[in-house]
Amino acid sequence: MDTSDMITPLKVIFAGVPDVGKSTLIGSLLQHTGSVFDDQRQSDLAHYTDGLQSEQAEGRTIDVSYRTVILPNGYRTILIDTPGHTELLTNFVSGVSGADLVLALCSTETMYGSSIHVRIARDFNVPVIRVLTKADSIRREAATYLQSRFAVDSVSGTGVPRLISFLEHAALLQGQQRRAYLEEFTDG
Numbered sequence: 001m002d003t004s005d006m007i008t009p010l011k012v013i014f015a016g017v018p019d020v021g022k023s024t025l026i027g028s029l030l031q032h033t034g035s036v037f038d039d040q041r042q043s044d045l046a047h048y049t050d051g052l053q054s055e056q057a058e059g060r061t062i063d064v065s066y067r068t069v070i071l072p073n074g075y076r077t078i079l080i081d082t083p084g085h086t087e088l089l090t091n092f093v094s095g096v097s098g099a100d101l102v103l104a105l106c107s108t109e110t111m112y113g114s115s116i117h118v119r120i121a122r123d124f125n126v127p128v129i130r131v132l133t134k135a136d137s138i139r140r141e142a143a144t145y146l147q148s149r150f151a152v153d154s155v156s157g158t159g160v161p162r163l164i165s166f167l168e169h170a171a172l173l174q175g176q177q178r179r180a181y182l183e184e185f186t187d188g
């Protein structure tokens with residue numbers, strides 16, 4: 001039996017400026033949790049959520065999209081991809097309401113560029129946790145400098161299992177316990 005049947009799934013929204021790696025990280029999480037069948041595997045990790053022809057041609061997310069993942073501990077999480085481009089910010093707003101958690105992605109290229117998304121998330125009273133992407137190419141100190149709780153390289157998979165463990169723990173908690181756990185990791 002799916003142990004998450006009686007539990008509200010953890011809803012995680014991925015936020016950040018264009019090209020920071022939101023769609024690619026979701027693709028990496030899908031692959032690392034065994035959520036894709038062999039005949040569905042994509043060579044470009046972003047294509048699991050960027051399904052539209054125009055999204056793949058332009059290499060950018062347009063539609064908010066949702067992917068349900070059964071985590072290794074049997075609990076369920078819903079990963080929500082959003083567009084980074086500011087002209088599509090209304091799509092981000094529609095996704096953030098009702099989310100348990102915002103993962104605010106940053107990289108050494110973008111620095112604090114996702115602050116507009118962070119501000120919106122705070123307006124909706126959703127906990128925000130910073131994740132450094134493209135982390136293989138930088139020194140460990142940069143993660144500290146950028147105040148990110150997690151550092152991943154979605155392409156090589158570095159740091160992704162640790163992020164999955166964190167999501168597993170959050171997903172098995174409910175209500176206020178889940179909220180309190182997430183707030184422990186919240187930045188500032």
Ligand SMILES: Nc1nc2c(ncn2[C@@H]2O[C@H](COP(=O)(O)OP(=O)(O)OP(=O)(O)O)[C@@H](O)[C@H]2O)c(=O)[nH]1
Nearest residue numbers: 018019020021022023024060061083084134153154
């Ligand atoms: N090496 C490396 N490349 C990455 C990583 N994350 C993303 N990329 C690359 O960065 C580019 C942009 O990644 P996307 O996942 O499409 O970025 P996005 O944040 O979804 O962009 P928008 O949908 O336009 O907002 C792609 O070429 C990815 O392969 C990473 O962790 N490591």
Ligand SMILES: [Mg+2]
Nearest residue numbers: 022023060061
């Ligand atoms: Mg994208």
